[in-house]
Amino acid sequence: MAFPESLPLIPFPTSVRRAEGALALTSARVNGPDDAVAALREGFAARTSLPFDSAASADDAQIVLQVGSTSAGTPESYELRVGDRVEITGADEAGLFYGVQTLRQLAHEVDGAWSVPHIEIDDAPRFAYRGIMLDVARHFFGVDDVKRYIDNASALKYNHLHLHLTDDQGWRLQIDAWPLLTEKAASSSALGDEGGFYTKDDYREIVRYAASKHMVLVPEVDLPGHTHAIGVAYPELVEAPVISDLLISEGERLNQPLPVAGQVYTGWGVGHSSVRIGEERTYDFVRDVLTEVAEITPGPYLHIGGDESLGTTAEDFATFVTRATRIAAETGKTPVAWHEVGAVSDIAEGTIGQYWGKVTPEGSHAEEAAHFVARGGSLIMSASDATYLDMKYGADFPLGLVWAAIINVQKAYEWEPTAVVPGVPAEAILGIEAPLWSETTRTMADVEQLVFPRAAAHAETAWSAATAPERTWDSFRARVAGLAPAWKAEGVNFYASEEIPWQN
Known part of the structure; x- marks a missing residue:
């Protein structure tokens, strides 16, 4: 042989x-x-x-x-x-x-x-930022699971781990100034599964382990929406849930409950929650939380979310993210925010935008993303219909969702990050990130089914030159097939897609 x-x-x-x-x-x-x-x-x-x-x-x-x-x-x-x-x-x-x-x-x-x-x-790498995300808010994953995720990602030369630490379903990080966040708002996950949270020592251990694999941790505290869990702990900080017709119909379709103020939310509908933007105490909360997260995060970035604030007026949203990006910057970190924040004219200069629109932008998404560059920042590209690792491989795949697209391995591979947002120069693209949202992933085995082999496709997009002769689907599918023996030996629960001629 x-x-x-x-x-x-x-x-x-x-x-x-x-x-x-x-x-x-x-x-x-x-x-x-x-x-x-x-x-x-x-x-x-x-x-x-x-x-x-x-x-x-x-x-x-x-x-x-x-x-x-x-x-x-x-x-x-x-x-x-x-x-x-x-x-x-x-x-x-x-x-x-x-x-x-x-x-x-x-x-x-x-x-x-x-x-x-x-x-x-x-x-040598093409992009400085090669990211992969793990949502530990919808479903919680303990320190050992996160280390396993780091091991498998760093082997593909990813160098940033984005942890989505807070959402409607749970708050996952100890905050000394606001102890009820983990006492009352961390016990559950989506679908009513068991929750959990990281103590500061747990978080420091994740940071240390990531650094040992040359990965920078990017923590996200999602604001001003995706904040129902905050209201479970501190109801005075959040507005009443906005119950839209879409939320009702989706809840009925999925047989999931609607959010109720002050009660743990186990569904996965979005857009119904917001902090109280007009209350000064809200900004005391934001400052305390971001300061404590920054103090235990040696990396340069602090992600403040900003997506899907569907029940918030444009004026209130602008008021909030203008202040929140500045509070983040005052910690000494570079703020990162989802692309909707780019709709606001006066965000902190240098804020990095994370684009989660589609490969062919819809609505105002491209304009919002481009504004980060105009304000002296750059872009992380996470086109949802190419990079979202929680989308199904096929219509009948048992895990994942389909709202962005059905994404097989070839579709994950064949996109170009610098060609998505018109008018933004290639040098303004800091890199790419492949997010894994965890609505349907209850175990790390579930996560790995959705992540691998598509994470290998995004790793190559982030590292290898777009013009290299080997940057073709036929070349990639033959090469990724050869990773099967190593993945099997290492216990990686990858999906053996029929698109790939897997080797034994």
Whole structure:
């Protein structure tokens, strides 16, 4: 058995030069920084029985890991060389980590022995922001589940984890100044499932673990809508639910309850909740919460939501997000907000917009997104009919929703982030993010069914040059097929879509 023609390299590197033959890995004798060696050991342990040894020097090693200059010379870049040994050089620690992930993908079992092909790779990311989101508000996922999510995402070179921490169904983070948020508003999830929350120490552990995988945590406190849970704890801070005809009809169709002021909400209707925008105490709350979240978040971003405030007047919405973006900026963080916030003329300068409209924008979505750039910010692209990981693969798929689109793997792969919002230059696109909303995902196994393999498609969109010859659906489907053995060995509950010729 020989190496496959389509090596399972996801995302595909900038430059690959392959030679004849392969290097047998009789043992993994490694020399390099402790963190990089640990990442390699962890990655190989799930798939191989190779013994790991720490070589005393680079001269004595079969695998050499180091930080140094690379041909790209840019952050997160790396070089990988396989001849009579493996040498990986990262421009920084993150680049070295990504080189290790590529080596993990290259390792292949041939005739009962592990080896890697003779190859030269030079690689660097296209976008600085390569994000994946986990909604822990609709359904709660504990620290170990989040770590598992980080493991699987970072292996695909994602470098940002967006945690959606608050929504109508639950509040998931301890806030010292407002203790009832977790005492009263964290016990339940959508569909009446068990809830939960992160203590500050839990959150710090997630931050630490993400950083060890070179992922930046982006916390989201969704405001001024998606705030019913706040009213369960502090009813004086929220308006009465706005019960629309659409909310009633959707509740009847799904056999879900309507929201009731002061009571836990277990449905997943949207647009009915809002904080009291005219009350000064609301802004005391916002300032306290954002300040505490910022204090335990070393990353540069603080997401304040801003989507689907359907029961809020345009004037009230503008009043709120103008103040909220400024409060976020006062913490020393860069505010991030969903694209609706771009409808407001005086948001804090430099606020980053997250676009969740469609690949072909509808209504005012493109105009709202473009305003972030006009105010000195940039855009994270999360086109809902391409990147939303909670959409169904097909009409009969048992998990997920369909309101944005049915998104098979090919549709997830074939879109271009810089072509969505007219008039916005490519350099204003900070990157992309693939969100996983958790209305229908009750376990991490459910999450992984929806996320993989589509997360691999978005990882390639975020990392690989759009003009690369390998950036085609036919190339991708052949390469992602080769990830199946590793995913199976690592216990990833991926969906074996019939679009992909999966390898055993």
